[in-house]
Amino acid sequence: MRVGTARAAAVRWVAAHARSVPGYRGAYFSGSTVGRADDAELAASSDVDVVVVTEDEDPPVKPGKLRYGGALLEISYVPWAELRDAETVLSSYHLAGSFRVDTVIDDPTGGLRALYADLSPRFAEREWVRRRCLDARRRVEGRLAAFDGTAPFHEQVPAWMFPTGVTTHVLLVAALRNPTVRLRYPAAREVLTAYGRPRLYRELLELLGCADVSAEVVRHHVGEMTRTFDATVPVARTPFFFSSDLTERARPIAVDGSRELIDRGEHREAVFWIVATLARCHTVLAVDDPALHTARLPAFEAAVADLTGITGTADILERREEVIRFLPGLWAVAEDILAANPDIT
Structure with a gap:
């Protein structure tokens, strides 16, 4: 299956199963498919991560992996409170990557696209x-x-x-x-x-x-x-x-x-x-x-x-x-990568 085909299945799942849930604020792609071209091949051992944003500060247990339209999706929830502040998201290594590019699936309140517009230009600083x-x-x-x-x-x-x-x-x-x-x-x-x-x-x-x-x-x-x-x-x-x-x-x-x-x-x-x-x-x-x-x-x-x-x-x-003893040396290498990475501004 192509990445674009799997993403299209995810968009349909959001429309059919997420939008009607009370507290729903939108959805976006996350994980390994972020930034990949639509015509790239999606391995059978890979899934498409979809994050559903909710007003609920204590979301239900994530649905997890499910098949929809032939695609393997991984569905999880995130409270809007965790995304409200762009600088908090920019500082979070497990949240920020989803907003480096436009991953928004659905955004009825406009909050996700505003977050993307604010975060994306600063992601590589x-x-x-x-x-x-x-x-x-x-x-x-x-x-x-x-x-x-x-x-x-x-x-x-x-x-x-x-x-x-x-x-x-x-x-x-x-x-x-x-x-x-x-x-x-x-x-x-x-x-x-x-x-x-x-x-x-x-x-x-x-x-x-x-x-x-x-x-x-x-x-x-x-x-x-x-x-x-x-x-x-x-x-x-x-x-x-x-x-x-x-x-x-x-x-x-x-x-x-x-x-x-x-x-x-x-x-x-x-x-x-x-x-x-x-x-x-x-x-x-x-x-x-x-x-x-x-x-x-x-x-x-x-x-x-x-x-x-x-x-x-x-x-x-x-x-x-x-x-623990390894961490200082690891940090030194990370700093070297930061200094050498041409995409960091």
């Missing part, structure tokens, strides 16, 4: 880019500081891994690149190669623990992840913010997308989402099917050990300190 890099760095620091070593192991792993992965976002933001979620490591490698710092990429992988993992090992564990994923989907009932990532509709991303990375030689880059998916499955299973959670737990623990080198809380705490 050095002051705001640096603030967004700092926003990403603070997310690493804040989430690692909040790590709870008393939580179950399947909750500890993502609590360490996701902020560790945000180290890539510091670099992507400095390069004015989309801070993607699932493909953050391949994107960071491209940035570091383009700016003459490829050696730092190995350090990022070492923090994750997968710098020397073999394709054979990763392929084995993606098979185990697939079995856990397929066992989780039919029993999942309790809503989590990531629930739409654990559905049959999301299988092309969680399972097929990981296999695609391995097949093209990016097995180390596949580790992040394999482990994240496994951890999320066990978060669901621990609540909705404890017996299945227990039965599949050895496969999860083996995957975490083989792919990241983590075998328990002590390892995570040690790795957390390694990430």
Whole structure:
């Protein structure tokens, strides 16, 4: 499917399902399709992110992934209060990128287009880019500081891994690149190669623990992840913010997308989402099917050990300190990218 075709399906979904909801203020595109040409090919392992803006300061749980008009859409909500101030959005690395170009789908109040008109000319100004890099760095620091070593192991792993992965976002933001979620490591490698710092990429992988993992090992564990994923989907009932990532509709991303990375030689880059998916499955299973959670737990623990080198809380705490020590050097590289990036004004 072409990106433009998928976007058109998203526009129809907004007209049919979002406009009539009380408090609706508009919708816009976000994520990996922002800035891509309409005639670009959209991989089966990619979706189109649509953000619905609402007056409700406490929006309902996001619908998540759904099929509409043949396209895989990822629907989420954002309160208008988070977008009201342009400088707040400019400083937010996960919000600002959507308004670098015109991504507005629908804007009955005019607020989104006014935000775009205000933000877009300033998006690449050095002051705001640096603030967004700092926003990403603070997310690493804040989430690692909040790590709870008393939580179950399947909750500890993502609590360490996701902020560790945000180290890539510091670099992507400095390069004015989309801070993607699932493909953050391949994107960071491209940035570091383009700016003459490829050696730092190995350090990022070492923090994750997968710098020397073999394709054979990763392929084995993606098979185990697939079995856990397929066992989780039919029993999942309790809503989590990531629930739409654990559905049959999301299988092309969680399972097929990981296999695609391995097949093209990016097995180390596949580790992040394999482990994240496994951890999320066990978060669901621990609540909705404890017996299945227990039965599949050895496969999860083996995957975490083989792919990241983590075998328990002590390892995570040690790795957390390694990430914290790494941050000053990471920031220096981000500053170098800021200085060298010709698109920053």
